[in-house]
Amino acid sequence: MRLRHRSAAVATALALGLSGCSEALGEETSVLDAESITVGVKYDQPGTGLLGPDGELTGFDVDVAHYLTERMGFSADRVELVGVTSAEREDLLVSGEVDMVVATYSITQARKTEVTFGGPYYVAQQDLLVRAEDTDIDDVRDLEGLRLCQGRGSNSARRITEGLGIRVEQTDAPSYGACVDALREGEVDAMSTDNLILAGFLAREPDSFRLVNNPFTEEKYGVGLPHGDVRACETVNKAITEMYQDGTAGRLLERWFGDTGLDLVTSVPQFEGCP
């Protein structure tokens, strides 16, 4: 896939007789110049990115990816979406197997050393999901001494234990879905991660669970781009601004999370900037 982009770009440059010159003259290569674009999205998170039985990827991130790629100048037939896991996002971007990642991908200082982030396109917050009938938990401090589940590789429990100094009994499940199962079965008392992800699970089973809606950290969902691709980053930022201005962002958030009681922010987030 990626190879095809490169050879196409090289062919174009050779055709212009400028391949060497344009690089010498400081024209940086960008995913914007390629014939097509491959975007990584989540495939196992209802609401944000989920692979359905029909083989279709659906969710908020998927819709955002379509909106952004269109504004970046790619018609729908030149956009390929692929499912990615949390762990492989950096590697796929660095190796060039995907050109862009829209996959509940939190912007962190550490990741910024390897990836250039457009956006954030949404600022989610860490929150708690509990069983609908558990009305005692209104606040993260109410978790003291209770059983808390987090997806493996996630940092969310540490934010509660180390960040806020609350003692909990921690369980690591292989995935968010497994945490949801454990919560339903009463094996744990709460699960914690970004509220957008929790709301996605809640929307599937609104009667079983409840979102506490008392968030305590910010998770800035960025659009991952190859490191140093400033042009694409600026184009993405402009597209995100338009997505909020023309009401698309509000509609999409409402469509995917409107029924969950989640407090949605429908104005454009503060961008990180393109280094």
Place this chain on the structure above:
Amino acid sequence: MTGDAAGSPPRTGRRRFRLNSTPARVWALTVVCVVAVTGLFASANTALGQARSGLDVLGRDAGPRAMATTDLYLALADMDARMADVLLMGTDHDLGSGRADALDRFEASRRQADEALLHAASLTEGDSVEERTVQAVLDGMGAYERHASRALLLNDEAEAPPGRVDEEALEEYRKATQLMHTELLPKAFNLGLDSSAIVRQNHEEGQRSVAWGMLTVGGVGAAALAALVALQLYLRLRFRRRFNVPLLGATAGVLALTVGVVVTLELSNDHQRAAKEEGLDAAMALARAGAIATDMQADQSRYLGDPELADNYQQVYLERAQQVLFRPAENLEQYYAAVDEVADAYPDLPGADGPDDDDPGTLGYLGERAQGSLLPGQEDALAEVLETYERLHAADRDLRAAARDGDLAAAVETRMSVADSRDGAFPAYVTALDELTDLHRRAFVDGIARGDAALTPWRLGLPVLTLTVLALVALGVRPRLAEYR
């Protein structure tokens, strides 16, 4: 030369201009030389003009405008900070530098925000996306001020004691600060980023066109040299003379002009790049470090004044602090220790290339500055910034310890002394940061001036040298043509 041709009798002229005659060939070669030299003048003139206008746009137009947009974020953040302070002070109007001072500064920041917005509105004309953003901030400012002044009124009416903001006033302030942080500040910040993007695009386009100009000047210069050498060789063969001295002079002139212009363009490009990277980009990054820190220190007042959301305000304090200076830390205690370590170790930076693979190093606005190349005096100025930043967090530790121990009065007093405009820890940090920023602003102005200075001699030099070369060509060719009269 052409005067000679025009003055010649037409009949013989027709015979002379056939290319198989010697004078016709001399004429043809001369015309090629003149065209090439004129082309060299034109391409050099264009390239030097592009370099000049590139410097002009960066130095006097897009650059200063971009700096101005960062003021908007700072002014807005400062307004919300002053409002939080005044509410926290309650009835004790003499805490820190006092209520009147805080209200004056609120007013000053409001005016500054208005000005910056008007400025932004004039800049964004023609870009509908940005225009809408500016309009949204304007509208939001009005709503913010309504909530804020109502909060103040309610708190005054309730005669709320220091540290215990009235419930209803707090409700209003929450609306105000929420509006500020979801609607106003993000848009203001993004406007600043937009203008940085415009600077970058202008700068890169300029650098590219100057680089193309260098190639063109080099190419045309080589062609002119070739033409002059060809003329020289032809005259030598045909007229059996050793060297045509005027033509040698013209050749040397073309060589000097070509090399001189290319070197000058390269030099001015370098100065422009330095002005942008070491000057403007750095100054803007530091301005952002100041603006975000302004919002961060106000989270101390919000933390004390709104106990229900205290955990959140503590968390965002840490998040904003890590934007300013990043070290891996899960909570504030770890962060305080990390900041101490950075301030002590500087100019060495903890974490970089250390044994821990998960440690990305010292990052954030200040961390990245500390990694960059150094201007004279920068190291001392940055060391001072890090020290004042460390002291700011030391005060934060005291403040939160007092709050946890239930000593609200001590916590409020610590907070108000941090913000004290006479000798507080935060104003001290701002002063140190301003000094560092000024170094970069000066580097920006100097870089532009150096670029201009490199180009200036060519304003006169280029036409004079070109005319001299043309005159030398005429001097070299005319005696030979005269032999055929």
